[in-house]
Amino acid sequence: MPWSTVKLNDKTCMPNIAYGTWRLPDAATSVRDALDAGFRHIDTAEAYKNESEAGDTIEQSGVPRSELFITTKFAAVDGQAVEVAIRNSLDRLGISYVDLYLIHNVRHAQPDIPTFWKKMEKIKASGLAKNIGVSNFKLEHLQQLENAQVKPAVNQIMFHPYLYDGLKPTLDYCSKNGIVVEGYSPLIPLVHVPIGKEAATNVASRYSVGPEQALLAWSRAKGVVPVTSSTKKERMEAYRAAGNLELTVEDIAELDAAGTEGAPAWEKIWNDYIASHMKKN
């Protein structure tokens, strides 16, 4: 079955794979290639500093707005209030609404998450964002929105096999509360900790496809919407083709097991990265 859509908590249909625009050297070209490859869900953010290029390309593509699902995120980049930031994002994107507006990181909603969320609810009510959600929220942060009038439609978090065991309580909570999980960096096992690459390559070889297809199909099998990226058109096409890959229970178990085995090594890599990043910033 090709990639399709998932229903958000207000019944909006969201394409169940997204093309992400972080760190693209030429976002205009890459977004055009992604649209040509068939992506209709584009993930951007004010922090990526490329909303204008993405927006120009979207406008020139001729793809009807109604067929597109456009996400951007609030990160208080220039210190503006969220009500101002969304209007600036829309101006840069050249559109009158986004399909999904996310709080990029929990720190952008602090010190009081429920109070900040009320501003997001107003943005949804104004129609500037059809749906509102969060990103990088842990379970304890999601629980603070339990009594919110409008529940987050989406929680966008890092998701790949090395993180799966640790994220099960979050996935369960989101499933019970109608929050769709989007998983960014789904292909990390191809770059870090060889255990995951070996398993993905092994599973993929059964279907004569590439390992990235196995990992994207694995995310889908877990009910998570992958947010992936590449500057290479062939890779974008391979990601789209992963919509036709249905993994067996045994394939999924093999990737789960590789995730469990690689988790400690991944945790160290990630903690070292965070530590060095904190030092620099």
Ligand SMILES: NC(=O)c1ccc[n+]([C@@H]2O[C@H](COP(=O)([O-])OP(=O)(O)OC[C@H]3O[C@@H](n4cnc5c(N)ncnc54)[C@H](O)[C@@H]3O)[C@@H](O)[C@H]2O)c1
């Ligand atoms: N909300 C957040 O805080 C947050 C954080 C990170 C990313 N994101 C979003 O998610 C998007 C995707 O993130 P990502 O780029 O980390 O995702 P990803 O895991 O899909 O990584 C993509 C990279 O994988 C590499 N790759 C693909 N196939 C490969 C193969 N066969 N072998 C080796 N490498 C291969 C490519 O070089 C590509 O650049 C971003 O553009 C952004 O939109 C959001």
Ligand SMILES: OCCc1c[nH]c2ccccc12
């Ligand atoms: O989404 C990419 C990683 C990320 C998370 N929060 C951010 C804020 C500014 C720039 C990038 C990020």
